[in-house]
Amino acid sequence: MNGIGAAQVDEAIRLKHRVEQFLFLEARLLDANAWEEWLRLFTPAGMYWVPRMRGQLDARTQVSLFHEDALLRSVRARRLANHRNWSQQPPTHATRTIGNVSVTDPGPGTIVVRSSFQMLEWRADNPRAFGGSYTHTLREDPAAAGSFRIEMKRVDLVNCDAIHENLQVFL
Numbered sequence: 001m002n003g004i005g006a007a008q009v010d011e012a013i014r015l016k017h018r019v020e021q022f023l024f025l026e027a028r029l030l031d032a033n034a035w036e037e038w039l040r041l042f043t044p045a046g047m048y049w050v051p052r053m054r055g056q057l058d059a060r061t062q063v064s065l066f067h068e069d070a071l072l073r074s075v076r077a078r079r080l081a082n083h084r085n086w087s088q089q090p091p092t093h094a095t096r097t098i099g100n101v102s103v104t105d106p107g108p109g110t111i112v113v114r115s116s117f118q119m120l121e122w123r124a125d126n127p128r129a130f131g132g133s134y135t136h137t138l139r140e141d142p143a144a145a146g147s148f149r150i151e152m153k154r155v156d157l158v159n160c161d162a163i164h165e166n167l168q169v170f171l
Helices: 006-031 035-039 070-081
Strands: 042-051 064-068 093-103 110-123 126-140 148-157
Touching (some): 006 035, 006 093, 006 110, 006 126, 110 148
Parallel strands (some): 042 148
Antiparallel strands (some): 126 148
């Protein structure tokens, strides 16, 4: 016997379910281009990071595809929502599938979650596919019992080192 009781197993299952529901909500908001609602999922100091290289450890000393704080995410979200944004005429449509969710590091108030994703993007009769893994660092949201806020969202693309046409929407 490894000392894990039924109550601990039940709590781990409930936590994983809550985390999955949060990740699915995030994907639905992004799919719906609900940028303002998506922005509210982050903590005030939350970061969104898409590394340019596999295994990249530091966004500040190496080039990243995106490394955005609240201000930069907000600027991009407002640009995406602006009907005068010519680079989004016609607007991008996307759908995301999230799977293989694992809670890798539950700690006091912080949870690290790894998941796999696929995203299909459609814009101006041009389909693009992206895939990779997400690593979310989540904090319990004191304002909404049982929910989370994003402290860090790291997106590791399978083809991070490829040449990408302008990436406009959030992955």
